[in-house]
Amino acid sequence: MNADKIPDIIIGRLPIYLRALQRMSEKGMKTTSSQELGEHVGISAAQIRKDISQFGEFGKQGTGYSIPFLMDKLREILNVNKMWDVAVVGAGDMGHALARYQGFKNRGFQVVMVFDNDASKIGQKVGDFVVEDTNKMVERIHAAKIKMAMITVPASAAQAVADRLVQAGVKAILNYAPVSINVPNDVHVQHIDPSTHLQRMTYYLD
Amino acid sequence: MNADKIPDIIIGRLPIYLRALQRMSEKGMKTTSSQELGEHVGISAAQIRKDISQFGEFGKQGTGYSIPFLMDKLREILNVNKMWDVAVVGAGDMGHALARYQGFKNRGFQVVMVFDNDASKIGQKVGDFVVEDTNKMVERIHAAKIKMAMITVPASAAQAVADRLVQAGVKAILNYAPVSINVPNDVHVQHIDPSTHLQRMTYYLD
Incomplete structure (x- = not known):
């Protein structure tokens, strides 16, 4: 992962994904798909998969994303795994x-x-x-x-x-x-x- | 111009262009280019030209955009030519x-x-x-x-x-x-x- 290589527009979308995941988590949800996340944030599933894949393979074909795991990863990427x-x-x-x-x-x-x-x-x-x-x-x-x-x-x-x-x-x-x-x-x-x-x-x- | 056909993501950028144009206007500027506007808002010149061209031909090859004209057009498109x-x-x-x-x-x-x-x-x-x-x-x-x-x-x-x-x-x-x-x-x-x-x-x- 190289900070210089990720376009700013992608970085700008990560906090929006994280916020949506936090809301899902507060509702007790454990997993989600790029389709479902996309409906929450108004961004296409393909774009979400592409954005997230810039940083690694965080989802599984068929089962989607673990919400706590993806939240942890996004917090880490965004440097908000600290106060x-x-x-x-x-x-x-x-x-x-x-x-x-x-x-x-x-x-x-x-x-x-x-x-x-x-x-x-x-x-x-x-x-x-x-x-x-x-x-x-x-x-x-x-x-x-x-x-x-x-x-x-x-x-x-x-x-x-x-x-x-x-x-x-x-x-x-x-x-x-x-x-x-x-x-x-x-x-x-x-x-x-x-x-x-x-x-x-x-x-x-x- | 058909509201249903313009993606929401483009509509979301128009207020950002309008704000930048208003600032340029307040500084006394009369014309700008997609390059210059792009530097102000952090969006590529090509994207700006493409976004604006969805609504008509508001710029001229070589001379760029008239700031007051483009502001008027954006205000009209965004429905903020009224209070x-x-x-x-x-x-x-x-x-x-x-x-x-x-x-x-x-x-x-x-x-x-x-x-x-x-x-x-x-x-x-x-x-x-x-x-x-x-x-x-x-x-x-x-x-x-x-x-x-x-x-x-x-x-x-x-x-x-x-x-x-x-x-x-x-x-x-x-x-x-x-x-x-x-x-x-x-x-x-x-x-x-x-x-x-x-x-x-x-x-x-x-």
Whole structure:
């Protein structure tokens, strides 16, 4: 398995497969087929088989995939067979929501720090965290060796925050600000953009 | 152009192209090429040309695409050349964040109602809205002919809320709850799942 050889578009589908498998597992299912998985995620069975076979022979002709086994393999491939610490920058509504979000557990992530530059928010509790001063962000994140962060500041502040996260050693940023951010090539960015999801649905509406 | 003939995966890429074009436009750019657009969105130039050509001949060999023209066409195809009213269900942190989110303007969406079942929240202001009682949700959404909604309630309540939204005539749901929801075939669902985005990045981290 060579990371450089697997197209990014395939990597992007693996978390979707893993999520579907986790839901099947929660329902008590033990095995599945590429057909069944395909129906859950809206991707063809042939594509799923092709994607998964990039990493090895994880299924059996006739009996399909063992759900726990395939989940383990996908977790291993995606590096989420361990817990990643994540910093949240911006203690507004979205920062609060993420600090308290129940959907990170069992997916490999835990929020460990929340930052804001607003004096009225610094020192306040957000979920289990005390909001820390962004002035200490670079130092704190670097010392804790945190590699992932979520940006929930206003659009106008997002690039400056991203620059400081990069300086602190962060290598993966989930950006909730409605603006694009520029980072060095070795830093990964994903953008949460509800409008894009809504537009994907309006196509089908009258 | 026949909606039934365009694969969903292509439709899913159009909002991403539109977002990139809007950013280019905000920077003052007037024209672009499939190569340049491809670099912005991480999709091959050939794929972009193929996707866009499904809907007509919008570019010119040699000069590329007019950004305002292609934006207009994509908005028309995606049905966002008008404003869609959206209801938010759940006036917690995420509901607050969405009610105040600045990223809907110029994308074709406006939040018009916010609902919650918590007596301490009903009647409170969230952004420009007064939180309304979910008991009146079906009636209110139906009367206002609202077709889109965002669910930001806890996982345990999401399915019941979705059922009532469907009853009210909603045809497109953006689900922020960390759980899958079942809806009839004529209702569209998209799921905002930060863990999936984070997992897409951990693959590349050590």
